[in-house]
Amino acid sequence: MCMLRALRWVLFLAALAAVAGEPQQAASQRGAHSNVGRLFFHDGISAEQLWNAETNIWFVPVRSERLRELQQEAEEIEDWESDEDEPEQSILIAVVDSGILSNHPVLRGRIAAQEDFTGEGLEDRSGHGTYVALALAQATPPTVQLLVAKVAGKDGTVHKDAFIRALLWAADRGASIAYAYVGFVGDALTHHDLCEAIEEVHDLTIFAAAGTLGPDVDVFPAHCDGHAVIAVGCSGPDGKPLPSSGRATIYGRCDVRLEPYSGE
Numbered sequence: 001m002c003m004l005r006a007l008r009w010v011l012f013l014a015a016l017a018a019v020a021g022e023p024q025q026a027a028s029q030r031g032a033h034s035n036v037g038r039l040f041f042h043d044g045i046s047a048e049q050l051w052n053a054e055t056n057i058w059f060v061p062v063r064s065e066r067l068r069e070l071q072q073e074a075e076e077i078e079d080w081e082s083d084e085d086e087p088e089q090s091i092l093i094a095v096v097d098s099g100i101l102s103n104h105p106v107l108r109g110r111i112a113a114q115e116d117f118t119g120e121g122l123e124d125r126s127g128h129g130t131y132v133a134l135a136l137a138q139a140t141p142p143t144v145q146l147l148v149a150k151v152a153g154k155d156g157t158v159h160k161d162a163f164i165r166a167l168l169w170a171a172d173r174g175a176s177i178a179y180a181y182v183g184f185v186g187d188a189l190t191h192h193d194l195c196e197a198i199e200e201v202h203d204l205t206i207f208a209a210a211g212t213l214g215p216d217v218d219v220f221p222a223h224c225d226g227h228a229v230i231a232v233g234c235s236g237p238d239g240k241p242l243p244s245s246g247r248a249t250i251y252g253r254c255d256v257r258l259e260p261y262s263g264e
Contacts, residue, residue: 092174
């Protein structure tokens, strides 16, 4: 029961934990081959912004006061302590992205496993995956562990076969949730293989980017049919979807703000 309560709480925070970023340029995606997609959101972030090598200062996403309030409210409702006769269990969340900066202090002790599907090496060269992982680490208790699957290199491109292999890897490792802010443009027929692969990992709930190409452009896997995929879009300060956002189930603010890591 404790694990189920924790899982519900993680789902409650899902729309807030990692939806942030600047819209991508539409032209670069519209011309892409259907088997090559790219990362969405967090276009305003870079690996260099997350760590200043000269000063050795690490940076983290700004945690809004409202996020702190929501965390406090949720903690009052959900009891994170295990029952005496129930062993504490970890929840595994997969970050299917560009890898992480492995030395970031916030991520120490939070990574259950890493795998590179790009041939580039495990380390994050774009900052995108690190940003997502940091947001999740800040918004969840230590019992939540991250599985890091690197599918995008420095240029942000993602090959569909690598993405599918990463999802299967995460599912085999026992992930309950995957954050995959990755998108491939096309239609259900073109991406039947991707949607079919997701059906095979039906125990894995996938939060997928709805894209920043507008509501009339379908981005996959966000628009794969099935309860296992939750499309995530971008909203403005008024809470309404941005004109550049794809159609989504949930929306979150799309901006990148960083602050130095204080060690707290």
